[in-house]
């Protein structure tokens with residue numbers, strides 16, 4: 001085992017042949033007040049597969065425990081996986097160089113962390129972090145695509161006024177307008193299959209209990225596995241905000257803070273995972289991932305597949321995060337079948 005310059009833990013199980021190697025990985029870091037399974041379960045499952053498959057394989061397996069997937073320390077996620085794909089930009093390298101040096105590693109060696117040689121693909125196991133598999137009563141799910149995500153900021157502007165002396169017909173209440181729009185966001189989500197849309201933060205100004213809100217800023221997070229569906233929803237929500245503002249005598253402006261396209265998993269590798277899940281005796285359920293994962297950094301570079309393990313109660317990023325032993329065993333059985341199918345391909 002070794003640690004590369006980006007702080008990724010890496011190990012290789014040598015195969016008997018020189019067929020392109022398989023990379024298995026997930027992340028080692030997590031958020032503050034997190035659970036014990038996000039990321040690290042995928043790494044431990046890679047170790048378990050190393051040990052479970054006793055026969056020599058015609059290909060090597062490289063296991064990577066990625067560093068800094070969550071972006072907690074520097075506000076930039078996927079540092080470890082971006083290092084191995086060569087996607088770290090100069091600004092980020094400057095930002096993290098001090099921390100790399102403090103850890104006893106050499107930022108000048110970052111280029112050496114790059115994946116080299118022929119690679120068959122990348123496989124990631126990860127907890128679902130949502131309630132879908134539990135509701136369906138399934139141990140595992142096959143990720144088809146990692147949803148694209150737009151983050152926007154919406155600002156409604158009206159007129160602040162005295163809560164006691166301003167009659168209803170003279171009010172231009174920015175908070176009531178924002179509230180109407182938030183309900184429209186929820187309705188759009190319910191009417192659009194596969195869409196999730198969230199207003200998670202609002203700020204009212206001046207923010208006093210006896211003053212009509214003169215301005216409100218709200219966040220909007222929308223995600224969908226189809227970029228077209230996501231952008232269409234963003235347009236409909238912008239139109240709704242304008243209509244609501246017009247009817248209430250408010251001004252509205254909407255600013256896109258980030259727009260990240262969806263990342264499809266590799267169709268061939270995903271079909272192989274589907275065969276593996278079936279061979280292990282489980283129904284192959286395909287689903288999108290609403291959260292980002294290292295797999296989305298690897299996917300543009302090497303064929304990538306991802307398997308979700310049921311999370312109890314759909315809880316994640318909290319100490320209650322949990323998995324059932326039998327679901328982990330099911331996912332491992334699927335992983336072992338995946339290796340066997342890959343082996344037969346080279347046989």
Ligand SMILES: [Zn+2]
Nearest residue numbers: 027038039126
């Ligand atoms: Zn994770």
